[in-house]
Amino acid sequence: MATTPNPPATAKINRVGLSVIDYRGSKSTLCAGCGHNAISERIIEAFYEMGIEPERVAKLSGIGCSSKTPAYFLGRAHSFNGVHGRMPAVATGAAVANRNLLYIGVSGDGDTASIGLGQFAHLMRRNVPMIYIVENNGVYGLTKGQFSATADIGSRLRTGVVNELPAIDICALAIELGATFVARSFSGDKKQLLALLKAAIAHNGTVLLDVISPCVTFNDHEGSTKSYKFVKDHEEPLQEIGFVPSFEEIDIEYETGNGVEVSLHDGSKMRLAKLEEDFDPTDRIAALTRLAHAREKNEVLTGLFYVNPAQPNFTDLLNLVDEPLGTLPQEAVRPPRSVLDRIMEEFR
Amino acid sequence: MASTDVVKQDTGSRQDRDPVVNDFSIQVATVNGSGSQSANSALMRSIFLMGVPVSGKNLFPSNIAGLPTWFTIRVNKYGYSARKQETDLLVAMNPETAAEDVRALGAGAIVLFDEPLKLEVLRRDLEFFPVPIDKIAGPLAPEPKLKKLLRNMIYVGALAHLLWLDMQAVEEAVRKQFNGKKRAAENNIAAVRAGYDYAVANFPRSRLKVERMNENANKIIIDGNSASALGALFGGVTVVSWYPITPSSSLVESLTEYLKQYRVDGDGKATFAVIQAEDELASIGIVLGASWAGARAMTATSGPGISLMTEFTGFGYYAEIPAVIWDVQRLGPSTGLPTRTSQGDLLSTAFLSHGDTKHPMLLPASVAECFEFGYTAFDLADRLQTPVFVMSDLDLAMNNWVSDPFPYPEKPLDRGKVLSKEELERLGSFARYKDVDGDGIGYRTLPGIQHPNGAWFARGSGHNEKAQYSESPEDYVKNVNRLNRKWETVRSIVPGPVIERSTPGAELGIIAFGSSHWATLESVDQLQQEQGIALDYLRLRAYPFNAAVNEFVAGHERVYVIEQNRDAQMLQLIKMDIAAADIVKLRSVCYYNGHPLDARFVSDSIVSQEQK
Known part of the structure; x- marks a missing residue:
């Protein structure tokens, strides 16, 4: 018996016939233990479990450690690693040119909250249909450990430098500016992050996912507010998040208890077991208030802060044809000779 | 017929001078935001509708309202359309600049002005036509806002008389200007008529005359x-x-x-x-x-x-x-x-x-x-x-x-080297930056192609042929060298230069491009007619240049490069491309005061450099 090889285990496949290997990218070159690697893993799982063909996905990023990660997941997806802080513009252009793809942008706290703050603001405001992930560690890694604009007041670098400026709350800003799905998670919270990512894929509009992702090299020490230990000790999840994709037919009666159900654009459902009795994630003002309180109490508040599945997105507002603009044939884009003749007549 | 463009006109009293037909320039001085743009456009179009070559330039300030602005119109039977240095007729409507504008005129020029400005006392060598604009505008409109807009049409009417314009053409031009807005058109036409009637009753026709031609059949503005x-x-x-x-x-x-x-x-x-x-x-x-x-x-x-x-x-x-x-x-x-x-x-x-x-x-x-x-x-x-x-x-x-009206593009859209799913299936895979055809240009796919090998990674300079991240010195050099081969393809397919004027045996060349073309073209004729200087004129239509530019410089003793910047930027670009021995042949004519280039400036500059 010992000489007979075991029959190979049938690889698990998802609803489009792909295995999780089809969702992998190249090997990460980030530091061992970097929170960003954990996030890449969750992205791979989310797209695999949702059964999205990688060819239907476009990945975009700016510059920084976080922005390198699109190379490490979904190797068969289309990719654009642009310039520092300008991923939102590239994503906007692509989303308008081909509205049939699923867009995921990966940015960092420097790329988003400093050099790219203007583009970030306008992307949120336009509600461009895409998932915008901020891999937030409060520090510039590639340039070796300077504070970013999401570093908390009083947080200390290993060199002893203390941050004296207030942190920019990316989530509060996104809600204020018009994003229609705003959540925060933690790279170490596998379950919550995966559920949020799957819901993000189902949402039709801008998803802003702020993921606290500790930098093991430059910002994981005593005195840092973005260290594993600090985040683990101070994390305050708003809800326990369950996700039921639209393609799962069997709908077992769900024990709602003090929970709430949110239907997303594609028919998927988020089931939120409330840990805070009064919090309603469809109430913008309440979300902003709760975030302000969290800042005062030094809580690392996580969970779904705000969702509005009904808001028309940017490509809806542009009233575009169904076919991608990028591949329209000549007949659709060059008006006939008679039109030029008519226009010339107007100038006589 | 003597032309004011080629030889500056003699001064002299107005009575002993011949009429000037279809060859003069007008400057209208108004206040920005006063609505003069419509009046000036209508004036230009009136002349256009009479079949006479005409051009107009708005010299305006960075301001919503209140600062001085000038509109120049050039009527030229030969079709020269560049700005002209001299003004033959000034319409002075702006109290702030009127005196200065009048002082800048050459002797013998005509001034049509708003009567209260009393400009006639400033000079004795000009011809003055005072028009009481507000008095004429008074009965036309009760509301001050409308009255203010109609003031400008009054000078158009007065000019119609002075310049021998066909009133039918003027009215048609005003209607076109207020395309579809019937009431506005009628109000403005009434103002034009009021100005015209006043001028008929008070002034003779001027010696500047617009006479019908047939140069604009089928043309557009x-x-x-x-x-x-x-x-x-x-x-x-x-x-x-x-x-x-x-x-x-x-x-x-x-x-x-x-x-x-x-x-x-x-x-x-x-x-x-x-x-x-x-x-x-x-x-x-x-x-x-x-x-x-x-x-x-x-x-x-x-x-x-x-x-x-x-x-x-x-x-x-x-x-x-x-x-x-x-x-x-x-x-x-x-x-x-x-x-x-x-x-x-x-x-x-x-x-x-x-x-x-x-x-x-x-x-x-x-x-x-x-x-x-x-x-x-x-x-x-x-x-x-x-x-x-x-x-x-x-x-x-x-x-x-x-x-001339624009011809419909005959060539179909060229979308370049884009691989379809079917082509990719046949090839199996592709390398985004591989120079398959020897022209330095690789094949690309578009995001959305539903093929497992269809994607490529767009990133900055550090990549290999397969668009993979690479910091290898060999990959980098190979890539930028291929981009240089592509540059040679660029050179071969961008629009080439055109010879605009050619005289057999000309030793001098002139190179210009863009909007400098019009003054340059006129200057080439001026230099030939006034100075007997023969020039070949090559107009650039794109950068990078092709071999024709090198040959042009090589084939002339001296080559003037005309441009609207201080540092002779185009000349610098040409210098980088031509044979070292030819660099010394290049001369520069640079104009950079923000106004459109005029032919006289080019001619004067070339004459003075040739005399050195």
Whole structure:
């Protein structure tokens, strides 16, 4: 018996016939233990479990450690690693040119909250249909450990430098500016992050996912507010998040208890077991208030802060044809000779 | 017939001078925001409708209302359309500048002015025609706001009499000006008639005469920005992203109107997107994202916007993503002189960005070329997979020009080397930056191609043939050397230079481009007629240059390069390309005060350099 090889285990496949290997990218070159690697893993799982063909996905990023990660997941997806802080513009252009793809942008706290703050603001405001992930560690890694604009007041670098400026709350800003799905998670919270990512894929509009992702090299020490230990000790999840994709037919009666159900654009459902009795994630003002309180109490508040599945997105507002603009044939884009003749007549 | 362009006119008393027919210039001095633009356009169109070659230039301040503005109209039977230095007739409506404007006139000029300004006391060697504008406007409109707008039409009426204009043509021009707004047209025509009647009753006709010709049959009047917009429309543009900046804003604004009218399908859905971005960094980012995804994407801006596009342009060069970028040039950074014209962005644009980058620039000289390059720029960008700049300027873009109607583009859209799913299935896989055809241009796929090997990773300079991240010295050098081979392809397919004037045996050459063309053309004739200097004239239509430019310089003793910037930027570009022994042949004529170039300046400069 010992000489007979075991029959190979049938690889698990998802609803489009792909295995999780089809969702992998190249090997990460980030530091061992970097929170960003954990996030890449969750992205791979989310797209695999949702059964999205990688060819239907476009990945975009700016510059920084976080922005390198699109190379490490979904190797068969289309990719654009642009310039520092300008991923939102590239994503906007692509989303308008081909509205049939699923867009995921990966940015960092420097790329988003400093050099790219203007583009970030306008992307949120336009509600461009895409998932915008901020891999937030409060520090510039590639340039070796300077504070970013999401570093908390009083947080200390290993060199002893203390941050004296207030942190920019990316989530509060996104809600204020018009994003229609705003959540925060933690790279170490596998379950919550995966559920949020799957819901993000189902949402039709801008998803802003702020993921606290500790930098093991430059910002994981005593005195840092973005260290594993600090985040683990101070994390305050708003809800326990369950996700039921639209393609799962069997709908077992769900024990709602003090929970709430949110239907997303594609028919998927988020089931939120409330840990805070009064919090309603469809109430913008309440979300902003709760975030302000969290800042005062030094809580690392996580969970779904705000969702509005009904808001028309940017490509809806542009009233575009169904076919991608990028591949329209000549007949659709060059008006006939008679039109030029008519226009010339107007100038006589 | 003696021409005021070629020989400066003698001074003398008005009685003993012959009438000047279809060869003079008018300057209208008004206050910005007073509505004079409509009156001036109607005046220009009246002359156009009489079949006489005419051009108009608005010299306006950066201001919404209140600052002085001048509109110059040139009537020229030979078709010369550049600005002319001398003013033969001044319409003085602005109290703030009237005295200075009158002092600047050459002896014998005519002044039509608002009577209360009492300008006739300033000089004795001019001919004055006072018109009591407010008195005439009084009965025309009860409301002060309307009255203010109609004031300008009164001088149009008075000019109609002085210049022997056909009143039917004037009325038709006013109707065209207020296209579809019947009531406004009638109000304005009444004001024109009132001015005309006053002039008939009080003045003889002047010696400046517009006489019917038949030079404008079938022609159009259009500004460069509208022509560029039409070019983009017929080039099949699908994504436009922009940030407002003078003098490029009206390009996108008119394009948006055309797109709304002609690019909405049967179900009311748009085959285009226009995005007003938060800044020029975003405009070009949106363009590159859209182009990467297959759109024909463009932006339009001016110098300050180009500088914000620097890093992304370099990215486009290295990732090899098409883009069409219009630079409607003006003077200087910051506010600079935003309403003044310039050709000062050549060097900064040709090499925009960092590392080894260089970009093709198209150089339209006319509204017809604004249209033509408006669509060919897309074909070139797609074929070459690189950002393509179109260098217009304020003079070309915002002034009205008479032109032949634009011919419909005959060649189908060239989308360049894009692999379809079927082609990829046949090939099995592809390497994005592999030079398969020897022209330095690889094959690309568009995001959305449903094939497991269809994707490629767009990134900056550090990549190998397969678009994989690489910091290997060999990969880098191989890539930039291939980009240099591509540059030779660029050279071979961008619009080549054209010989505009040629005299057998001419020792001197002249090189010009863009809006400098019109003054240069006139100067070549001036120099021939006045000085007996024969020049061959080569007009550049694109950068990089082809061999014809080298041969042109090699074939002449001295070559004058005419341009509207201080540092002879085009001359510097030519210097980099031609044989070392020919560099000493290059001479420079640079004009950079923000006003459109005139022929006299070019001629004087060449004569004085030839005398040295």
